[in-house]
Amino acid sequence: MxxxxxxxxxxxxxxxxxxxxxxxxxxxxxxxxxxxGAGEKILSSGGTSLDAVxxxxxxxxxxxxxNAGRGAVFTNEGKNEMDASIMExxxxxxxxxxxxxxxxxxxxxxxxxxxxxxxxxxxxxGAMEFAEKMKLEFAPDEYFxxxxxxxxxxxxxxxxxxxxDHTETKISGKDKTGTVGCVALDVHGNLAAGTxxxxxxxxxxxxxxxxxxxxxxxxANNNTCxxxxxxxxxxxxxxxxAYDISCLMEYKGLTLKQACDFVVNKKLVTFGxxxxxxxxxxxGNIELPFNSEGMxxxxxxxxxxxxxxxxxx
Amino acid sequence: MxxxxxxxxxxxxxxxxxxxxxxxxxxxxxxxxxxxGAGEKILSSGGTSLDAVxxxxxxxxxxxxxNAGRGAVFTNEGKNEMDASIMExxxxxxxxxxxxxxxxxxxxxxxxxxxxxxxxxxxxxGAMEFAEKMKLEFAPDEYFxxxxxxxxxxxxxxxxxxxxDHTETKISGKDKTGTVGCVALDVHGNLAAGTxxxxxxxxxxxxxxxxxxxxxxxxANNNTCxxxxxxxxxxxxxxxxAYDISCLMEYKGLTLKQACDFVVNKKLVTFGxxxxxxxxxxxGNIELPFNSEGMxxxxxxxxxxxxxxxxxx
Numbered sequence: 001m002x003x004x005x006x007x008x009x010x011x012x013x014x015x016x017x018x019x020x021x022x023x024x025x026x027x028x029x030x031x032x033x034x035x036x037g038a039g040e041k042i043l044s045s046g047g048t049s050l051d052a053v054x055x056x057x058x059x060x061x062x063x064x065x066x067n068a069g070r071g072a073v074f075t076n077e078g079k080n081e082m083d084a085s086i087m088e089x090x091x092x093x094x095x096x097x098x099x100x101x102x103x104x105x106x107x108x109x110x111x112x113x114x115x116x117x118x119x120x121x122x123x124x125x126g127a128m129e130f131a132e133k134m135k136l137e138f139a140p141d142e143y144f145x146x147x148x149x150x151x152x153x154x155x156x157x158x159x160x161x162x163x164x165d166h167t168e169t170k171i172s173g174k175d176k177t178g179t180v181g182c183v184a185l186d187v188h189g190n191l192a193a194g195t196x197x198x199x200x201x202x203x204x205x206x207x208x209x210x211x212x213x214x215x216x217x218x219x220a221n222n223n224t225c226x227x228x229x230x231x232x233x234x235x236x237x238x239x240x241x242a243y244d245i246s247c248l249m250e251y252k253g254l255t256l257k258q259a260c261d262f263v264v265n266k267k268l269v270t271f272g273x274x275x276x277x278x279x280x281x282x283x284g285n286i287e288l289p290f291n292s293e294g295m296x297x298x299x300x301x302x303x304x305x306x307x308x309x310x311x312x313x
Numbered sequence: 314m315x316x317x318x319x320x321x322x323x324x325x326x327x328x329x330x331x332x333x334x335x336x337x338x339x340x341x342x343x344x345x346x347x348x349x350g351a352g353e354k355i356l357s358s359g360g361t362s363l364d365a366v367x368x369x370x371x372x373x374x375x376x377x378x379x380n381a382g383r384g385a386v387f388t389n390e391g392k393n394e395m396d397a398s399i400m401e402x403x404x405x406x407x408x409x410x411x412x413x414x415x416x417x418x419x420x421x422x423x424x425x426x427x428x429x430x431x432x433x434x435x436x437x438x439g440a441m442e443f444a445e446k447m448k449l450e451f452a453p454d455e456y457f458x459x460x461x462x463x464x465x466x467x468x469x470x471x472x473x474x475x476x477x478d479h480t481e482t483k484i485s486g487k488d489k490t491g492t493v494g495c496v497a498l499d500v501h502g503n504l505a506a507g508t509x510x511x512x513x514x515x516x517x518x519x520x521x522x523x524x525x526x527x528x529x530x531x532x533a534n535n536n537t538c539x540x541x542x543x544x545x546x547x548x549x550x551x552x553x554x555a556y557d558i559s560c561l562m563e564y565k566g567l568t569l570k571q572a573c574d575f576v577v578n579k580k581l582v583t584f585g586x587x588x589x590x591x592x593x594x595x596x597g598n599i600e601l602p603f604n605s606e607g608m609x610x611x612x613x614x615x616x617x618x619x620x621x622x623x624x625x626x
Binding site: 087092093094098099117118119120121122123124125126127129130204205206207208209213214215216219233234237238239240243244247248251252271 | 400405406407411412430431432433434435436437438439440442443517518519520521522526527528529532546547550551552553556557560561564565584
């Protein structure tokens with residue numbers, strides 16, 4: 001049987017060992033393990049990387065610990081507005097949505113846009129109208145109400161700061177974002193990547209980050225790699241991060257590791273862009289680089305033990 | 314005095330000499346000439362490429378002939394929803410908006426997002442709220458009402474087809490889009506690029522094309538080039554066209570001409586992506602490639618005669 005591989009992330013930011021309890025750490029690790037398992041189940045039985053990416057991200061979206069789907073942070077108006085995107089490496093087909101509310105699983109909507117519409121990217125009420133037409137599952141506001149997220153909003157409004165997700169301390173005014181993502185390689189040799197997010201706490205003005213942007217937050221191409229990013233979206237957009245890694249491999253002949261190191265630890269650091277990404281190439285090599293304090297991450301290759309990490313060391 | 318250069322486009326598509334009158338051709342040429350002049354005025358007096366890009370695009374947005382600003386096509390709901398983006402090559406700063414209504418000049422809103430907000434990309438009502446806060450000019454629905462555009466909507470609804478802009482014949486069901494854009498190099502050696510569009514006639518579901526997407530429809534970097542695209546947006550998003558040209562120059566050492574030829578006439582053609590782009594490098598080289606029947610385009614370098622083109626030959 002051919003090999004498969006999968007990696008996921010649950011967001012990057014100031015995640016410090018000192019502010020984590022053993023119980024909380026275990027919850028995060030279990031959440032990552034469950035999501036990885038959902039993807040693995042599909043891959044090990046010969047399913048596609050696209051379906052594995054969707055399944056792993058659904059698991060993360062349904063878990064209130066992560067800033068996507070159910071656990072999406074609150075906007076300035078006290079709403080949950082979500083973004084997601086997905087891309088398939090053999091066809092370069094892609095789907096994405098931004099600013100959708102009450103959609104239980106935005107990653108499934110992104111996949112449906114890719115497969116059932118003639119478009120790649122739908123936004124706001126229009127995207128929700130499409131979801132309704134496609135009979136996707138909606139959930140009421142209460143489903144998305146997570147007390148900790150609401151407290152984050154109240155706290156952010158107090159100081160008029162935005163963002164921050166995986167930050168346990170009082171808001172510093174520094175940008176932090178939470179996002180979930182998955183990259184997978186199936187036994188057929190096809191790559192796929194997906195990303196889903198609730199954006200920034202106290203977000204205003206219909207801000208769009210890198211998560212729903214093909215090329216910035218998500219990219220997959222069988223000739224190079226599959227990438228899902230998490231971090232300060234504005235910098236990731238301006239640096240076209242996901243496609244940059246693909247181009248460094250395709251046009252400059254770098255390995256996945258070299259391309260990831262260069263973009264995450266040199267280019268983005270110089271640029272001021274905090275965050276990280278998960279990357280997978282067609283040979284099954286996995287890289288999970290980040291330049292922030294921590295990144296919730298996990299990976300698994302067929303016939304190997306799974307890896308789960310949170311902190312830098 | 315250092316050299317400057319500027320190029321603009323007014324959209325690509327099925328523009329056939331056989332369906333054009335001398336009078337109509339003259340109107341388009343005058344529109345392109347006026348826009349180029351607006352940019353040239355700024356560049357020749359030592360202004361920035363960013364301001365020149367904005368000025369040229371404002372001229373095109375104010376001209377009902379082009380699918381942007383005043384001449385924006387109608388969505389399925391009979392509204393004008395516009396997208397725009399702008400990027401500066403020395404700082405890699407960028408601004409973009411999608412799905413905005415009643416904004417007189419979306420390119421100015423994109424520039425304001427870049428300069429006055431901490432974000433890159435704003436959408437829908439939120440973007441309009443930001444425009445109001447920044448005291449940008451709004452215009453009533455009547456300003457955007459152009460009879461020909463409305464007839465296009467009625468015609469498109471009849472056949473339930475979307476899109477088509479520069480198509481004079483009965484709707485063929487084939488996708489065609491109109492967009493305007495500008496790339497400029499100022500005497501300080503800085504590049505900038507911008508794109509603005511009304512999207513597709515009979516557009517549904519809040520569709521977002523490549524125009525507001527940094528990396529896909531617009532990109533500028535002093536180390537490589539400035540790019541503005543026009544064409545079938547979905548393909549341009551999936552191929553990350555604008556940044557692809559930059560990467561081919563930076564990582565593979567291609568010239569601007571080689572990179573444009575490869576992406577527009579090989580990659581996009583194989584992919585099925587109809588359209589074109591305008592490109593300018595830091596040495597002032599200009600390329601205006603397209604794989605469609607025609608593209609409204611014009612360019613000018615300091616101390617040289619201006620060029621205006623519509624058809625392939």
